[in-house]
Amino acid sequence: QQQVxxxxxxxxxxxxxxxxxxxxxxxxxxxxxxxxxxxPGKGPALLIAIRPDVSEKKEGRFTISFNKSAKQFSxxxxxxxxxxxxxxxxxxxxxxxxxxxxxTRLSIRP
Amino acid sequence: DAGVIQSPRHEVTEMGQEVTLRCKPISGHDYLFWYRQTMxxxxxxxxxxxxxxxxxxxxxxxxxxSAKMPNASFSTLKIQPSEPRDSAVYFCAxxxxxxxxxxxxxxxxxxxxxx
Numbered sequence: 001q002q003q004v005x006x007x008x009x010x011x012x013x014x015x016x017x018x019x020x021x022x023x024x025x026x027x028x029x030x031x032x033x034x035x036x037x038x039x040p041g042k043g044p045a046l047l048i049a050i051r052p053d054v055s056e057k058k059e060g061r062f063t064i065s066f067n068k069s070a071k072q073f074s075x076x077x078x079x080x081x082x083x084x085x086x087x088x089x090x091x092x093x094x095x096x097x098x099x100x101x102x103x104t105r106l107s108i109r110p
Numbered sequence: 111d112a113g114v115i116q117s118p119r120h121e122v123t124e125m126g127q128e129v130t131l132r133c134k135p136i137s138g139h140d141y142l143f144w145y146r147q148t149m150x151x152x153x154x155x156x157x158x159x160x161x162x163x164x165x166x167x168x169x170x171x172x173x174x175x176s177a178k179m180p181n182a183s184f185s186t187l188k189i190q191p192s193e194p195r196d197s198a199v200y201f202c203a204x205x206x207x208x209x210x211x212x213x214x215x216x217x218x219x220x221x222x223x224x225x
Contacts, residue, residue: 034213041218042218043203043219044153045216046213046214049213093212095207097155097158097166098143098155098214100152100155103152
């Protein structure tokens with residue numbers, strides 16, 4: 001019940017395209033859903049996050065879509081750029097504990 | 111603020127040796143987390159502290175692992191004795207709870223290699 005399932009494991013997108021990463025959770029007690037971005041040799045850093053009372057949140061080229069009834073959420077990166085190449089982790093949180101997905105390695109081809 | 115500070119950045123040791131990883135959280139943060147990252151298992155939460163008190167250590171893999179937080183500005187993760195399967199990147203993160211938001215700030219990590 002504590003798992004967060006993330007797909008795909010890796011993703012290659014052409015520059016300017018849309019990158020889409022999906023996650024699903026089981027525990028309905030989760031109340032905060034962040035996405036973290038990690039560059040090689042660095043620690044993960046918060047990219048964008050959403051609460052379950054909204055269905056979408058957009059920050060620049062990054063959008064989270066949230067489907068509470070399906071217990072699924074996704075990250076969309078519009079106009080993907082080579083600088084977006086990184087590993088992305090979805091996560092689900094309650095209180096102060098975060099459960100991370102397994103990560104998606106995103107590569108943007110120039 | 112300098113962010114979360116971890117030391118050492120790289121550690122190479124031989125099987126059976128004791129390893130101590132160190133972390134200084136961001137000043138004012140009440141929560142401190144230790145994570146392990148490997149290709150096979152991804153990012154795993156090992157243990158976390160609230161106000162220097164261990165709250166959940168269910169992710170600690172076995173008794174060879176121990177963590178302490180003697181004060182608000184310092185924490186250690188110790189492995190004794192170390193084994194090759196402990197090779198991973200270990201991250202420390204800190205956060206301040208504000209409502210339901212829970213952004214964690216990660217350090218740069220310690221890459222541990224056990225030969």
